[in-house]
Amino acid sequence: xxxxxxxxxxxxxxxxxxxxxxxxxxxxxxxxxxxxxxxxxxxxxxxxxxxxxxxxxxxxxxxxxxxxxxxxxxxxxxxxxxxxxxxxxxxxxxxxxxxxxxxxxxxxxxxxxxxxxxxxxxxxxxxxxxxxxxxxxxxxxxxxxxxxxxxxxxxxxxxxxxxxxxxxxxxxxxxxxxxxxxxxxxxxxxxxxxxxxxxxxxxxxxxxxxxxxxxxxxxxxxxxxxxxxxxxxxxxxxxxxxxxxxxxxxxxxxxxxxxxxxxxxxxxxxxxxxxxxxxxxxxxxxxxxxxxxxxxxxxxxxxxxxxxxxxxxxx
Amino acid sequence: xxxxxxxxxxxxxxxxxxxxxxxxxxxxxxxxxxxxxxxxxxxxxxxxxxxxxxxxxxxxxxxxxxxxxxxxxxxxxxxxxxxxxxxxxxxxxxxxx
Numbered sequence: 001x002x003x004x005x006x007x008x009x010x011x012x013x014x015x016x017x018x019x020x021x022x023x024x025x026x027x028x029x030x031x032x033x034x035x036x037x038x039x040x041x042x043x044x045x046x047x048x049x050x051x052x053x054x055x056x057x058x059x060x061x062x063x064x065x066x067x068x069x070x071x072x073x074x075x076x077x078x079x080x081x082x083x084x085x086x087x088x089x090x091x092x093x094x095x096x097x098x099x100x101x102x103x104x105x106x107x108x109x110x111x112x113x114x115x116x117x118x119x120x121x122x123x124x125x126x127x128x129x130x131x132x133x134x135x136x137x138x139x140x141x142x143x144x145x146x147x148x149x150x151x152x153x154x155x156x157x158x159x160x161x162x163x164x165x166x167x168x169x170x171x172x173x174x175x176x177x178x179x180x181x182x183x184x185x186x187x188x189x190x191x192x193x194x195x196x197x198x199x200x201x202x203x204x205x206x207x208x209x210x211x212x213x214x215x216x217x218x219x220x221x222x223x224x225x226x227x228x229x230x231x232x233x234x235x236x237x238x239x240x241x242x243x244x245x246x247x248x249x250x251x252x253x254x255x256x257x258x259x260x261x262x263x264x265x266x267x268x269x270x271x272x273x274x275x276x277x278x279x280x281x282x283x284x285x286x287x288x289x290x291x292x293x294x295x296x297x298x299x300x301x302x303x304x305x306x307x308x309x310x311x312x313x314x315x
Numbered sequence: 316x317x318x319x320x321x322x323x324x325x326x327x328x329x330x331x332x333x334x335x336x337x338x339x340x341x342x343x344x345x346x347x348x349x350x351x352x353x354x355x356x357x358x359x360x361x362x363x364x365x366x367x368x369x370x371x372x373x374x375x376x377x378x379x380x381x382x383x384x385x386x387x388x389x390x391x392x393x394x395x396x397x398x399x400x401x402x403x404x405x406x407x408x409x410x411x412x
Contacts, residue, residue: 192396199389 008048015041028074028081035070039063052215053138056207060223068230068304133282135213142217143285147274151263154256154292157299161252165243167307174244175312177305181236193235200228208293212282218289222296229301240305242312248298255295259288320372327369334362348405352398359394363387 018041022034039062046055088096125145126137132144142150168175183189208221232238241248262284263274270277276284334357341354367387374380 188396188399192392195392196389 004048011041011045011048015045028077029071032067032070032074036063036067039067053136053217056215056217056220060220064227065223065300065304072304072306131278131281132276132285134285136211136215136217138215139211139217139285143288144276144281147259147263151256151259151274154259154295157296158252158256161299161302164303164307168309172308172311174242175308176242176310177240177302177308178233179309180239181234183236187235189235190237193231193237197228197232200224200231204228204297205293208289211289212286218292219296222293223300225293225297226300226304229297230304233301233305240302243302243308244312251294252298252302253295255288255292258291262288324369324373327365331362331365331367331369334358334365338362348409349402352402352405356394356398359390359398363390 015038018034018038022031022038025031025034039058043055043058043063046052046058122137125141128145129135129137129140132140134140134143204221204224206221207216207224208218209216211217211221233240243249262276266275266277267273338354338358341357342351345351345354364387367383370383371380374383
């Protein structure tokens, strides 16, 4: 008992320390590195709270993928940052600090004034879980009880990617994202990009599959797949596809489209939008999750790859 | 038997923690990037290795023990790759004296 108390206190100090360091860091690059370690520590806090699903998401998306996005943004901005006088002035910093402090205080007040038995829908969700056929309550909530949120989340993901693509100069529209990485084929990074992905792809698919009954899910699995794809692209082992490719665009929308189609079919077969006939709930959830895994992996990988910077090669 | 295994765990994990401590001291005290990387990779490889070996008797099953070993293997692969890549960048930035 006391040992876990010591562990929790240490974690709390470390998380707060990493957060303070991230805010105080001088350069955007250092702040991004701080943010990644902050996310990893936060994941340990979620594990300690027995929220393994949240911990996995925090590591994969919060720390991992957002971290890579921030790091590449920071290295792109490095040249601009170095020019003297660029960056937020003192008044803007103070306004930002005050706003952030207000949000923190508001959340703290809300959490501290919660009634002792906090209002929860958890018992209802667990009681209704057998109807969905899945064993992991988190997956049940994401794919059945709050399916609309999950559907919209995928649409937002595709919209975000379109936003990134729209930054492309006209002459490169439809072309390949980022620069072509050319490394000696016998180098360390290409070796890494050939050794790790077989295991990583297996893990990504496993995370999606096991999410039905144990911690995991399409989002965590899709992030692992995206990471494997990024390693392959960054090591120059495979090139990023041109964004005008028909297969790429079809695969990108396949997740939301299948989700929407099954949701609409639910109006006929189960009487409500996004409702599943009880006998087929689990197969339908799996049928939605497979294209969703593809959409998530492609969208996250392409978000990091960035807007097109080269004209499409004639194929 | 169980007490022996517990003792083994305590010794191995403590030795692993010592390597991590030494790695951090090296990271803070060594003069240039290559030496700092050298200190850090020892913590990753040997430190984590000792901790994993120490935890094996506590894993409670062959499958869990294999998972622990797999984690070590993956960290070895990632650590040595990143170490090499960083060393190359550092060498370009500050040529060896």
